[in-house]
Amino acid sequence: MAAKSKSSYLAGFLVLPAAAVVVLAMIVPLGYAVVMSLFDFAPGKETAGVFVGLHYYAAFFQDHVALKSLLVTLIFTAAALGLELAIGIGMAVVLAGLPDRLSRILRAVYSMPLLVSPIIVGLIWRYLYDPTFGLVYQWLKAFGLEHFGGLSKPGTALFCVIVADVWQTTPFILLVVTSGLTTVPHEVYEAARIDGAGFWRTLFRITLPMIGKVILLVTLIRGTDAFRVFDIIYALTGGGPANSTLSLSIYAFKQGFEQYRMGYAMAISLITMLVLILLFAPLVKRSSYMEQS
Amino acid sequence: MKTKKLRLALILASAALLSACGSNGNGADSSSSASPAASGGSGSSGSGGGKVTLTISRWAGPHADDQKEMLKQFEQETGITVKMDDVDYAQLQQKQTLNLSNKTGEYDLVWAQEIWIPEYIKNGYLLPIDDYVKDDSLNPKDFDFADYNPNLIKIVTADGKLYGLPTFIQLPIMVYNKDMLQAEGLTPPKTWDETLAVAKHFHDKGTGIALPAKQGQAAVDVFTSLVRSNGGDYYGTDGKLNLSGQANVEAARFWKDLNAVAMNGSATWHYDEVTKAVQSGQAPIGLTVSGQVGSLEDQANSSVAGKIGYAPLPYSKQPFGTLSVWNWCVAADSKHPKEAYELAAWLTSKETEKAMSLKDGQMPGRQSLFSDPELSAKYPFFPAVGEAMKQADTQPLSADAPKLMDGLATALSAIAVGNTDPQAALAQVQQDMASASGQ
Numbered sequence: 218m219a220a221k222s223k224s225s226y227l228a229g230f231l232v233l234p235a236a237a238v239v240v241l242a243m244i245v246p247l248g249y250a251v252v253m254s255l256f257d258f259a260p261g262k263e264t265a266g267v268f269v270g271l272h273y274y275a276a277f278f279q280d281h282v283a284l285k286s287l288l289v290t291l292i293f294t295a296a297a298l299g300l301e302l303a304i305g306i307g308m309a310v311v312l313a314g315l316p317d318r319l320s321r322i323l324r325a326v327y328s329m330p331l332l333v334s335p336i337i338v339g340l341i342w343r344y345l346y347d348p349t350f351g352l353v354y355q356w357l358k359a360f361g362l363e364h365f366g367g368l369s370k371p372g373t374a375l376f377c378v379i380v381a382d383v384w385q386t387t388p389f390i391l392l393v394v395t396s397g398l399t400t401v402p403h404e405v406y407e408a409a410r411i412d413g414a415g416f417w418r419t420l421f422r423i424t425l426p427m428i429g430k431v432i433l434l435v436t437l438i439r440g441t442d443a444f445r446v447f448d449i450i451y452a453l454t455g456g457g458p459a460n461s462t463l464s465l466s467i468y469a470f471k472q473g474f475e476q477y478r479m480g481y482a483m484a485i486s487l488i489t490m491l492v493l494i495l496l497f498a499p500l501v502k503r504s505s506y507m508e509q510s
Numbered sequence: 511m512k513t514k515k516l517r518l519a520l521i522l523a524s525a526a527l528l529s530a531c532g533s534n535g536n537g538a539d540s541s542s543s544a545s546p547a548a549s550g551g552s553g554s555s556g557s558g559g560g561k562v563t564l565t566i567s568r569w570a571g572p573h574a575d576d577q578k579e580m581l582k583q584f585e586q587e588t589g590i591t592v593k594m595d596d597v598d599y600a601q602l603q604q605k606q607t608l609n610l611s612n613k614t615g616e617y618d619l620v621w622a623q624e625i626w627i628p629e630y631i632k633n634g635y636l637l638p639i640d641d642y643v644k645d646d647s648l649n650p651k652d653f654d655f656a657d658y659n660p661n662l663i664k665i666v667t668a669d670g671k672l673y674g675l676p677t678f679i680q681l682p683i684m685v686y687n688k689d690m691l692q693a694e695g696l697t698p699p700k701t702w703d704e705t706l707a708v709a710k711h712f713h714d715k716g717t718g719i720a721l722p723a724k725q726g727q728a729a730v731d732v733f734t735s736l737v738r739s740n741g742g743d744y745y746g747t748d749g750k751l752n753l754s755g756q757a758n759v760e761a762a763r764f765w766k767d768l769n770a771v772a773m774n775g776s777a778t779w780h781y782d783e784v785t786k787a788v789q790s791g792q793a794p795i796g797l798t799v800s801g802q803v804g805s806l807e808d809q810a811n812s813s814v815a816g817k818i819g820y821a822p823l824p825y826s827k828q829p830f831g832t833l834s835v836w837n838w839c840v841a842a843d844s845k846h847p848k849e850a851y852e853l854a855a856w857l858t859s860k861e862t863e864k865a866m867s868l869k870d871g872q873m874p875g876r877q878s879l880f881s882d883p884e885l886s887a888k889y890p891f892f893p894a895v896g897e898a899m900k901q902a903d904t905q906p907l908s909a910d911a912p913k914l915m916d917g918l919a920t921a922l923s924a925i926a927v928g929n930t931d932p933q934a935a936l937a938q939v940q941q942d943m944a945s946a947s948g949q
Contacts, residue, residue: 282920282942347783348774349792369777371929457725458777459924476912 254483273484286468305390331388339452342381371461397431563591568621570596610635613843618850637840638671642851650859674839675858676875681831690794705824713771720784720796721776725923736761739825753940762932769926804871820894831902
């Protein structure tokens with residue numbers, strides 16, 4: 218008995234540094250953000266804050282720009298994530314079927330965009346999309362589509378941002394799914410082939426279910442990432458035209474650092490986090506359930 | 511085995527790509543560096559050996575490095591040593607505020623942007639310098655206080671007291687390609703109607719006017735000039751916000767009309783892209799900012815050097831500039847206020863300002879230099895900037911100004927892309943501002 222409690226003390230002691238890191242690096246800043254979201258203060262003037270309670274949380278739901286940015290963020294996340302998953306998984310499966318050497322080279326080529334920082338991706342695409350200087354419009358002209366709105370029209374700007382984001386982050390899905398595919402035993406495919414299953418049947422009945430965990434994981438990582446999108450939009454459009462690409466993170470940034478309303482910026486960030494939890498908690502739960510099973 | 515190979519291939523590919531993308535990133539970075547950030551060498555230029563050492567605070571970069579060279583001359587002339595604490599622009603205000611609010615006495619002279627000035631004065635960070643201005647022993651020869659642009663002096667004056675000396679100004683101006691206009695038999699426009707006519711002429715031929723119509727501050731700065739040139743203002747005579755005034759709505763309509771004859775892509779452009787469009791010879795006419803037009807005259811990189819004409823922004827009744835200006839202000843907690851003022855007066859004297867302008871094209875707060883033949887020969891845009899400064903003011907500096915700027919940026923973007931009626935857009939901003947102040 219005595220020995221047991223001694224060892225559990227030791228265990229507790231050994232866990233202490235890790236626990237301290239978690240508390241200091243995660244819980245304290247989060248707690249600080251929660252507290253500061255209840256105050257009205259400008260950047261660098263925390264001490265001069267005025268307590269306003271839950272005012273900013275209520276203000277968020279009456280602020281039509283904030284609600285629009287929530288909608289923009291949801292559309293962006295759904296569209297970008299959907300496209301990235303479809304293309305990423307599709308490419309991974311196709312590449313896995315190619316000869317080894319070729320697939321390795323192609324995979325490396327396709328992974329390039331992943332290594333560029335999002336802000337640079339934004340700048341690159343801003344010039345690509347430019348109707349006067351850019352490549353995209355030169356191609357579109359060849360098809361008689363030069364009247365495409367691009368980044369200049371509210372109706373098409375978000376779509377253009379999504380395309381740039383898909384270009385950059387699909388390789389991430391491709392890489393992770395590829396590593397997932399290597400875990401599927403060959404025998405299963407051979408058995409399926411002998412049983413006469415075609416490409417689609419094999420894909421939907423064998424491949425996808427067997428790498429379900431991996432897909433769940435990339436959906437979680439990419440989804441939460443997409444919902445917090447900032448840099449690529451900031452570089453491409455700055456949230457315009459007419460707020461049509463204003464994401465929650467950009468709106469929070471503008472409130473905090475351009476309008477000096479740090480309390481509101483904190484509240485928007487926390488609301489972003491809450492929506493994220495609502496959206497992705499079921500997935501996390503499912504992934505831990507799969508872990509157990 | 512297979513995963514191992516895959517991993518190896520990926521690592522190799524990553525390594526190769528990292529190097530490729532590294533250079534890519536740098537390229538994109540340097541092309542977009544419009545802010546006065548880039549880090550420069552640090553510290554003091556030590557000569558002189560006088561008893562007094564002044565510490566001055568400003569942003570780092572090539573301009574700071576040029577200034578350090580100039581300061582050596584001041585040290586030689588006066589025996590006062592000057593230490594420059596040049597920090598990144600992004601940290602400058604915070605560092606100044608920390609030192610000034612804690613009365614550390616660290617800074618004798620601070621370089622402050624117009625938007626910081628009201629708060630600095632309100633918090634008692636700055637020393638009134640009226641008595642020093644009158645003391646000829648502290649001023650350089652041929653000082654001529656009346657030569658500072660009065661619009662700039664207004665910005666550093668509060669309750670009848672003077673808190674700084676202005677230098678390094680910036681404001682939006684109009685640029686046009688003289689050859690392209692001449693080839694079409696057009697004369698350089700000045701007013702709204704003339705500008706619209708010229709822009710429409712070129713728009714019919716496939717180009718148009720290059721505008722900084724991206725949702726952001728550039729569009730708001732241009733618009734503020736348009737409003738004021740039409741006798742309008744964001745605030746009524748009673749000090750209350752009045753965006754829907756007739757003059758403001760007319761300016762918004764002009765903004766809409768101008769965007770209808772703008773170059774393709776203007777709705778996503780900031781000043782940088784406008785300047786580039788003019789520099790590459792694609793845009794016959796454009797609205798950009800004075801700090802960038804030097805690149806149009808750069809023989810090495812500009813295909814239009816020597817062919818560009820400059821004018822104040824298009825106006826309805828009279829030209830009106832939207833000013834941004836940096837000021838040398840003596841810190842209230844300086845241990846050597848007299849010497850600090852002496853340095854400010856020296857730095858903003860006609861002679862020093864001219865030398866700085868000749869070095870890097872910076873635009874001074876001294877009116878006489880805009881008609882200086884030597885400067886105008888080197889920088890053909892100087893007279894236009896001087897003209898635009900005759901009637902000029904900053905954006906509103908009130909507490910709710912940042913929110914107003916943001917609201918206007920959104921509205922102007924919506925107007926530019928034809929998404930909304932100008933009057934309705936301004937009314938919407940007015941309404942949002944009212945509900946925000948009621949919150």
